[in-house]
Amino acid sequence: MIVTIDDNSGFCFGVTTAIETAERELQKGPLFCLGDIVHNGQEVNRLAHLGLETIDYDDLRSMRNVRVLLRAHGEPPSTYRIAQQNMIEIIDASCPVVLRLQKMIRDTYQNHVLNLRAKHSDQPIPQIVIFGQKGHAEVIGLEGQTNNTAIVIESLQDINKIDFTRPIYLFSQTTKSVEEFNAIVEEIQNRIANSEVHIQPSTFEYHDTICRNVANRVKRLQAFAQNNDVILFVGGKKSSNAKVLFQNCLEVNPCTIFVSNEADITVDILQQCHAANRVGICGATSTPKWLMEQIKTRIETNVPMAHTT
Numbered sequence: 001m002i003v004t005i006d007d008n009s010g011f012c013f014g015v016t017t018a019i020e021t022a023e024r025e026l027q028k029g030p031l032f033c034l035g036d037i038v039h040n041g042q043e044v045n046r047l048a049h050l051g052l053e054t055i056d057y058d059d060l061r062s063m064r065n066v067r068v069l070l071r072a073h074g075e076p077p078s079t080y081r082i083a084q085q086n087m088i089e090i091i092d093a094s095c096p097v098v099l100r101l102q103k104m105i106r107d108t109y110q111n112h113v114l115n116l117r118a119k120h121s122d123q124p125i126p127q128i129v130i131f132g133q134k135g136h137a138e139v140i141g142l143e144g145q146t147n148n149t150a151i152v153i154e155s156l157q158d159i160n161k162i163d164f165t166r167p168i169y170l171f172s173q174t175t176k177s178v179e180e181f182n183a184i185v186e187e188i189q190n191r192i193a194n195s196e197v198h199i200q201p202s203t204f205e206y207h208d209t210i211c212r213n214v215a216n217r218v219k220r221l222q223a224f225a226q227n228n229d230v231i232l233f234v235g236g237k238k239s240s241n242a243k244v245l246f247q248n249c250l251e252v253n254p255c256t257i258f259v260s261n262e263a264d265i266t267v268d269i270l271q272q273c274h275a276a277n278r279v280g281i282c283g284a285t286s287t288p289k290w291l292m293e294q295i296k297t298r299i300e301t302n303v304p305m306a307h308t309t
């Protein structure tokens with residue numbers, strides 16, 4: 001049995017930078033993080049042992065004179081306002097790719113929505129549409145750039161939320177699938193073309209803002225999954241990126257098993273691995289390399305642990 005860890009799996013540069021920032025800033029004194037620094041319980045626990053305390057928005061509102069790290073997902077303008085009012089020092093580890101997307105949305109909102117409203121124009125007010133997961137931290141940050149007026153669509157089925165007689169500006173959460181985004185673009189174009197109210201096709205502007213760090217992983221991950229008999233996909237249960245990439249592996253290799261940590265390696269899984277020639281270990285953009293290495297050692301040393309959930 002050969003056990004291989006996928007070279008392309010593991011933290012993206014945005015998450016790596018946020019974690020390095022946390023480690024560096026923890027050496028200077030107490031540090032809080034607004035939300036889990038990454039959607040991986042093992043890594044959150046490791047940093048908690050170094051002193052990083054996770055807080056939520058209610059905590060933030062009640063805190064004064066502390067240092068708070070903003071994770072790679074980015075934050076809405078309201079977070080910065082609260083921090084300023086409460087004399088909280090922000091350590092901003094928002095990913096630059098997310099910050100660029102926030103700026104694009106903010107500029108579009110300012111130039112195409114607010115300016116039109118200010119002119120009291122009788123032209124239809126444009127809509128900003130975000131293809132993303134409602135309630136996801138990154139999407140909350142993006143909605144905040146439009147004063148929470150953006151329409152969030154999670155899938156093609158949500159497309160009816162859009163008014164096809166008004167101009168549309170479409171953006172995407174950075175971790176969504178390119179194929180789904182393209183299908184949504186195509187459907188919007190069809191609806192505009194078939195609309196009874198004639199509007200210019202130019203009133204639909206779309207921006208593929210999916211992070212290539214994630215999008216480019218799928219093909220390589222699927223090639224890796226195909227080259228192995230059994231795949232152990234390591235991911236956090238709360239990670240949407242892990243769920244998507246796990247499905248991508250499963251599509252090409254039905255012997256793909258989702259595990260979150262060493263304790264998930266049951267006797268059955270060990271037997272399955274040892275009956276195979278090639279076992280591959282891979283993960284999401286939120287999966288630490290050290291965790292995949294731990295799983296590899298567990299498989300190779302063949303020590304079953306009691307399954308815990």
Ligand code: SF4
Nearest residue numbers: 012014095097174211
């Ligand atoms: S997936 Fe891309 S946009 Fe998101 S944190 Fe990583 S590098 Fe940044």
